[in-house]
Amino acid sequence: MSRMIFINLPVTDLDxxxxxxxxxxxxxxxxxxxxxxxxxxxxxxxxxxxxRHEFYSGFTSKPIADAHASSAALLAISCDSPAAVDEMVEAATSAGGKADPGPKNDMPEMMYGRSFEDPDxxxxxxxxMDANFAEKGAHPAEAAEA
Structure with missing residues (x-):
């Protein structure tokens, strides 16, 4: 079985x-x-x-951070194309999110990324990310030396 990731996020309005x-x-x-x-x-x-906040609080003794005021994590998710990146950001904005709180990452022929915030x-x-770039990695010269 492949490893899975479950990201747990506290939310103020579940629906x-x-x-x-x-x-x-x-x-x-x-x-x-x-x-x-x-x-x-x-x-x-x-x-x-x-x-929900009250349920989330049962898993930690720490206070729930206000993600509008501070940053604890940047959640990156892959997309199949630059157009799919834009589509996800546009969908997020239309659904009540905030587009591009971080800088756009536009390196033609290598990678393309944007960002959004959810309502919380x-x-x-x-x-x-281009498959050939991903295969080589960010530092191909260092990998060859290893």
Missing amino acids: RSVRFYEAIGARKEPKFSNEQAAMMVFSDTISVMLL GHHWEPVW
Whole structure:
């Protein structure tokens, strides 16, 4: 079985967050959703767990950060093309998110990325990377020396 990642995000309005994540391409998994949490599936290996604040607080003794005011994580997600990056950001904006809180990453023929914030301020970075560039890596000379 492939390793999976489950990103747990505290949200203030679960229904609004479900609608937002559906708008950007995730599907709600009813088997792992209830009135306190919703599992949003992006792929076979990537899921986002949206947790109401009071439920999220049961998993940590730390206070929940205001993601509108501070940054704790940048959540990057791959896209199949530069156009798909733009489509995701546009969908996020139309669904109540904020477009491009971070700089655009536009390196033609290598990679293209933008960003958006969900309604709770969580910062996402959809990115497309050319397969040949990805295979070589960011530092091909260093890899050859290793």
